[in-house]
Amino acid sequence: MEAETIELNGNKIEPGETADLKLYVGRLPSGDRIYIRGKVYHARKKGPVVLITGGIHGDEINSVQIVRRFMDSGVLDNLQRGTVIALPVVNVYGFIYFSRDLPDGKDVNRSFPGSSSGSLASRIASTVTKKIFPIVDIGMDFHTGGASRYNYPQIRYSRSDKKSKELARVFGAPQILSRGTIPKSLRRVALKENKPFLVFEGGESLRLDGHSIAMASRGIRRVLHHLEMIDNSPPCEEPSVHILNTLWIRASQAGLFTWAKCSGAFVKKKEVLGVIQDPHGDLNIKVLASRDGYIVGHNNAAVVSQGDALFHLGYSYEMWEYNETS
Numbered sequence: 001m002e003a004e005t006i007e008l009n010g011n012k013i014e015p016g017e018t019a020d021l022k023l024y025v026g027r028l029p030s031g032d033r034i035y036i037r038g039k040v041y042h043a044r045k046k047g048p049v050v051l052i053t054g055g056i057h058g059d060e061i062n063s064v065q066i067v068r069r070f071m072d073s074g075v076l077d078n079l080q081r082g083t084v085i086a087l088p089v090v091n092v093y094g095f096i097y098f099s100r101d102l103p104d105g106k107d108v109n110r111s112f113p114g115s116s117s118g119s120l121a122s123r124i125a126s127t128v129t130k131k132i133f134p135i136v137d138i139g140m141d142f143h144t145g146g147a148s149r150y151n152y153p154q155i156r157y158s159r160s161d162k163k164s165k166e167l168a169r170v171f172g173a174p175q176i177l178s179r180g181t182i183p184k185s186l187r188r189v190a191l192k193e194n195k196p197f198l199v200f201e202g203g204e205s206l207r208l209d210g211h212s213i214a215m216a217s218r219g220i221r222r223v224l225h226h227l228e229m230i231d232n233s234p235p236c237e238e239p240s241v242h243i244l245n246t247l248w249i250r251a252s253q254a255g256l257f258t259w260a261k262c263s264g265a266f267v268k269k270k271e272v273l274g275v276i277q278d279p280h281g282d283l284n285i286k287v288l289a290s291r292d293g294y295i296v297g298h299n300n301a302a303v304v305s306q307g308d309a310l311f312h313l314g315y316s317y318e319m320w321e322y323n324e325t326s
């Protein structure tokens with residue numbers, strides 16, 4: 001069936017057209033206008049509308065690069081059906097200041113659905129939910145670990161949502177986490193509106209991570225192929241580890257931290273994951289695994305405080321073979 005003309009932010013986008021998107025969100029103190037920019041790829045044939053977002057946390061540059069590279073890959077130039085809306089940098093302010101949050105300390109992904117008269121974070125959230133989200137059927141939002149924490153490439157989906165679970169399986173990230181939604185997150189909005197939504201985590205803030213970028217790109221292609229929007233997708237070479245529960249292993253003392261095991265590794269209970277030492281040679285504490293499991297994320301900080309999260313460990317897991325038809 002022939003696609004219809006889309007009306008987005010006052011623009012008309014015809015079937016077969018790729019259009020630039022500029023969503024006004026406010027002004028910098030300098031007076032310069034700030035926009036969320038992106039592209040809309042609108043195929044000639046009718047199909048699902050997929051939203052791909054990066055940089056909701058402004059310092060998660062890896063997520064920006066994932067979306068940018070995917071836009072640059074040419075894959076979206078040959079859409080068989082449906083529409084892809086790609087927004088590489090949602091939190092433009094945070095991106096400019098190398099910050100997760102807005103200048104007032106507010107987090108966009110804790111501000112959904114947002115308000116056009118609220119805080120800056122709330123206004124950005126509202127721009128996405130009011131101007132873009134109404135026409136979206138499926139979303140994929142890209143992130144990295146916060147601060148110095150590295151996340152192994154993983155998909156997070158809402159346990160209660162069968163359609164998201166199916167897409168998580170199709171995405172085929174190395175790890176798949178079944179997680180509740182965070183209040184006021186975009187994923188919570190999607191769950192309320194019964195729209196399948198995946199959150200990808202990979203790498204750490206302010207750094208690029210080639211492995212995560214590659215895994216994300218392959219996953220997006222598998223999802224779009226599953227939705228019959230593109231011709232082919234790369235196979236999943238290894239089964240995904242489907243993780244049902246996670247815990248944090250924290251620093252029992254402050255000190256210099258050196259990890260011995262990192263994200264992606266399978267570890268046995270009581271295995272040494274790293275050491276905490278003081279600068280004078282008096283302290284030498286082994287950090288041990290409290291259970292068998294897969295490391296989902298680890299802390300790259302060289303100096304840690306007491307109680308800092310060192311390892312995110314996934315226990316209660318199963319292997320998911322990739323199965324396009326499942």
Ligand SMILES: [Zn+2]
Binds near residue numbers: 060142143144
């Ligand atoms: Zn994030």
